[in-house]
Amino acid sequence: MPEVICTTVYQFPELSDAAKDKARSWYRELDPHDDWWDAVYEDFEQVCEILGIRLKTTPVRLMGGGTRQKPCIWFSGFWSQGDGASFEGYLSHAKGATARIRAYAPQDATLHSIADRLQAVQRRNFYQLAAEISHRGRYYHEYTMSVDVTRDSPTWQPPTEDAEETVVEAIRDLARWLYRQLQVEYDHLTSDETIEEGIIANEYTFTETGRRFG
Known part of the structure; x- marks a missing residue:
C-alpha cells in the first residue's frame, strides 16, 4: 500500500545555527556560477x-x-x-x-x-x-x-x-x-553572506537538521 509521509520543511532563516552551517555547506559545494x-x-x-x-x-x-x-x-x-x-x-x-x-x-x-x-x-x-x-x-x-x-x-x-x-x-x-x-x-x-543570499533568493527548503529537501 502507498504511504504518505509528511515532512516539515524550513526556510533558511528558520533553521538553527548548526542546521544553517549544514545548509551553507551544501550550497557552497554547488560552486560559484x-x-x-x-x-x-x-x-x-x-x-x-x-x-x-x-x-x-x-x-x-x-x-x-x-x-x-x-x-x-x-x-x-x-x-x-x-x-x-x-x-x-x-x-x-x-x-x-x-x-x-x-x-x-x-x-x-x-x-x-x-x-x-x-x-x-x-x-x-x-x-x-x-x-x-x-x-x-x-x-x-x-x-x-x-x-x-x-x-x-x-x-x-x-x-x-x-x-x-x-x-x-x-x-x-x-x-x-x-x-x-x-x-x-x-x-x-563563497562567503557566508553571499551563500545565504543565494539560498534565500532561490527559496530552497531544508529539514530541521539543515538537509536540503526536494
Missing part, C-alpha cells in the same frame, strides 16, 4: 589596454557551432602553492598610461606603481621598448610567463641594462595583481 571570473577578466582587459598590453587571443568553440576569440588569460587556485595567474600578449608604449590608470583605478597603488615603472623605463629607452609575453608549461602563475624584451631603435641601440628586469617584474606584478582580484571575487562569492 559558471564563468564567475568574467567580470574580473573584463576589468583586467581594460587595465591591459591602458598599460599598453594587447592580449593574445585563442579561438573557443560556441555551443551553436561557431567560434569566438577568447583572451589568453589563465589561472589556477586558490589552495596550492603553485597557484596563480598568467597571460599572453604584446607590450608597447602607451601614451598617458600613468594618468589613465589613476583615473580608472584611483585607489590602486599596485597598478599605479606598474604604470609608473613601465613609463620610466620607456622614457630611458626613448619609448622604443616592446615585449612579447608568452606562457610556458602546464601551470599558471607569474613565473610561467616568458617575457622577451626588445627595442625598436632606428639606430640599433640596445635596451638599457635595466630594461628587461624592469619590464619582466612589472609584468609579473600585473599577474600577481590579477590573481589577487580573482581570489577576492571568489572569496566574496
